[in-house]
Amino acid sequence: MLTEEETPLAKERIGIMGGSFNPIHMRHVEMAKAARKEYKLDRVLFLPTGNPPHKKTGLEDAEHRYEMTRLAIFGMEGMEASRMELEREGVIYTVDTLGLMQKKYAGADLYYIIDEDTMIDLPNWRKPEKVFQLCDFIVCCRATDEPKEHPVYKKLRKMGAKLHFLSLPPMDVSSTAIREKLADGQAPEELSPQVMEYIRIMGLYDVPQSPKGGELIYEKLRKALTDKRLVHSLLVAHTARKLAEVSHTDVEQAGLAGLLHDCAKCMPLNEMQEVAKEHRLLVDREVLQSENLLHAYAGAALAESVYGVKDYAVLAAIRCHTTGRIGMLPLDMALYLADKIEPSRRSYPVLEELRRLSYEGRLLEAMRYSLGSTVEYVKKNKGKLHGATLRTAQWLDHIHAEWQKKQSHDI
């Protein structure tokens, strides 16, 4: 019997999701998550294919497909995007990729995650018997509950394929249908919001580009922010557009403000203070000493000077996104609220009600509710509130009272 020290380390179990991911959608992610859970995989690698030797119509560039994949799975435990196939040239066969993976992850057990259409096509792969020696397959149903009934299943078993099945109910989600919806002006719900926003920024799949020059903005932002902050910014942009839509405000302005609202957030305080000095920002001492407050003012200055935003309304919204301001416009409110309610926000006591009011387009009420609960919370915890926040809360109470007065007169 082996002693504890002599026990060989458990082999790593790696799942592989191959595909063009043109674009990556919820079903891909769902399959990877289910495979990881049901077959106890340590991690799942997503391998977007590289650019084929001859450009295919409708296939976006490999770098875009890789970036969308990276964004879609960001923050998910045990999920990674790999550039392995991107960096190889010519026609790439799975048998070669698996050979490379065997070398890179020596000793690991490989599980290739596929759907039933791919399973049916397996005998046509290059050197299938070799492939079957290199990995197991985890099959997810797309159109039928009984893939084992398919005549190819028996054939594959005879050829030595090791096939396992996922318990996910069949569902037909296709990238082709998603691309058609995108070209038709829809925002398909099978896409994660950060991926949808990336598609807009880059103007992929015939979606009108928003903002104009989005490639350059994104490139700079990707360097300036952590991945977490980048994904948050995409989600705020996405949410701000929705709020602008329901409150009949300019959707383009809201998207741009959302994308750039935290562009200064990852700078150290002393650099933010340099920006404040250089741009002669009119801020009080309290703001100047607080990263949480100063990043909004510094962000507006950088949005103009580094990112080329000339739209005063967008800059003003960025400037007041942490404190609010007296006389806030619907665009300011859409950004302020989007920052509070974007989909990755972890639940806090007033979040659900805030979401409801916001998505119903009742931005003023939502603002009053948000600021009111902040004021209450700070009071209860004997904290300190910035004057601008307090003044905004009082202003919102005032216009609410005026509105109520007007309503009772009208009756």
Ligand SMILES: [Fe+2]
């Ligand atoms: Fe912020």
Ligand SMILES: [Fe+2]
């Ligand atoms: Fe933010």
